[in-house]
Amino acid sequence: MLIPQLSSTQDAALSSALQSLIDDKTKPQGSLGVLEFIAHRIGLIQQTSSPRIDRTAIVVFAADHGIVAENISAYPQSVTWQMVENFLQQGAAINVFARQNDCALHIVDAGVNHDFGKRVELIDRKVGPGTRNFAKEPAMTAEQCQQAIQHGMDLVAAMPVDVIGFGEMGIGNTTTAAALMHKITGIAAAECVGAGTGLAAEGIRHKQQVIEQAVAHHAGIEAPMEILQTFGGFEIAMMVGAMLKAAEQRCVLLIDGFIVTSALLVAAKLQPAILDYCVFSHCSDEHGHRRMLDYLKGRPLMQLDLRLGEGTGSALALPLLHAAVNFLAQMATFSSAQVSEKSA
Incomplete structure (x- = not known):
């Protein structure tokens, strides 16, 4: 398995050209706020002063976690596969929001403890029927971790x-994410742990x-x-690769x-330049997410008190990305427009 080697998106000439184009639009400089930041970032990612968004997709990775044996969730593990069925029946929030935004939606079985049979609408990349209990032993073998990353x-x-x-979807995965956060960032476990599903x-x-005892x-x-293999989940490892x-x-x-x-925390440790390619859709209401964003110097687009997961925040942020590239292209x-600029 070869980890992609990423280079920074920074390009002084293109950055200056994008900023000049943004500033020349018929508005006071900076008055479109975060939309200007998004337009600039997408231009650098796509290496053009005319960025476009024609094709969007959200990928939901689902898996189970052995750590549920430690009674860390308000819901039973069976909810993972039941929610995957709900995704496949178009009944979940992410189905609604993806459809609303004309966004392709892909559901991936990364390691759910359930046999779905052959389903055309489900991408089967099951590494195993859930991870092991990381309170007792590493969540994954090295081979499983690498396989999940490769699948992604x-x-x-x-x-x-x-x-x-x-x-993502996976009962127990806020515990997994909090453990990864604690171990990677060094932030105290008390600052990483939240209510999860309630x-x-x-x-x-x-x-x-x-988490403290497992660490x-x-x-x-x-x-x-090693941190990912020990404390991670199949869906998180697959997201790292993706x-x-x-x-x-x-x-x-x-x-x-x-x-x-939390998957991005791992990916950024492997390839720090990945952060240049990221847009952070929102700040979750899950305790610890704000600290994660601060650690990554991430600028969330929205604060909607969400803590559902499933990619719902990503779907809700799509109109803002479209607005950013559209004002750059069409304004x-x-x-x-023969509009007078601000006098010197």
């Missing part, structure tokens, strides 16, 4: 798109203790791939909430 890279390689949004205060404290149990694990390949293909990476951002300039 291969999936994206076959998707000719401009923007890829990432989503734990009360006592459940959150228990989740924190499980102590696996002392000495420091390399990013993100790296998407950046290599110069796609815009539309980052969703807490679990998706008049001061000279073309």
Whole structure:
């Protein structure tokens, strides 16, 4: 398995050309706020002063987690496969929002503890029936971790798109994401752990203790791939591969909430330049996501108090990306509209 080698999108000449084009539009400089930042970023990613968004997709990766044996979730593990069925029946929030935005939606079985049989609408990349309990042993073998990453890279390689949004489903995966965050960033576990699917205060404290004890149990694990193998999930590892390949293909990476951002933490440790390709759709209401974003110096587009996952934040952010490239392409300039500019 070869990890894509990413280069920065920074290009001084193109950056200046994009900024001049943005500033020449018929508006006070900076008055379109974050939309100007998005337009500039997408232009650098696509290496053009005329960026376009013609093809968008959201990929939802689903998997189960052995850590649920530690009683860290308000919901039983069976909800993972039941929600995958809901995705396939077009009944979930992500189905609604993807359809609303004319966005392709792909559902991937990365490692759900359920036999779905052969389903045309489900991409089967099952590495195993869920990870092992990382409180006791590494969540994955090295081979499984590499296989999941490779699957993610291969999936994206076959998707000719401009923007890829990432989503996930997996009971227990906020615990996995919090453990990854704690281990990679060094931020205290108490700052990483939240309610997930709806734990009360006592459940959150228990989740924190499980993570702290697991990290102590696996002392000495420091390399990013080892951290992912030890504490990660199949869906998270698959997203790591998908993100790296998407950046290599110069796609815009539309980052969703807490679990998706934990995958980005790993990917950024492997290839720091990946952050140049990311647009952060929102700041999740899941405790710890704001700290993740601060650590990555990420600028979220929205604050909607979301904590659903599934890629819903990514889908809701798509109109903002379209607005950014559209104003750059279609809005008049001061000279073309014969509008007087600000006097010196």
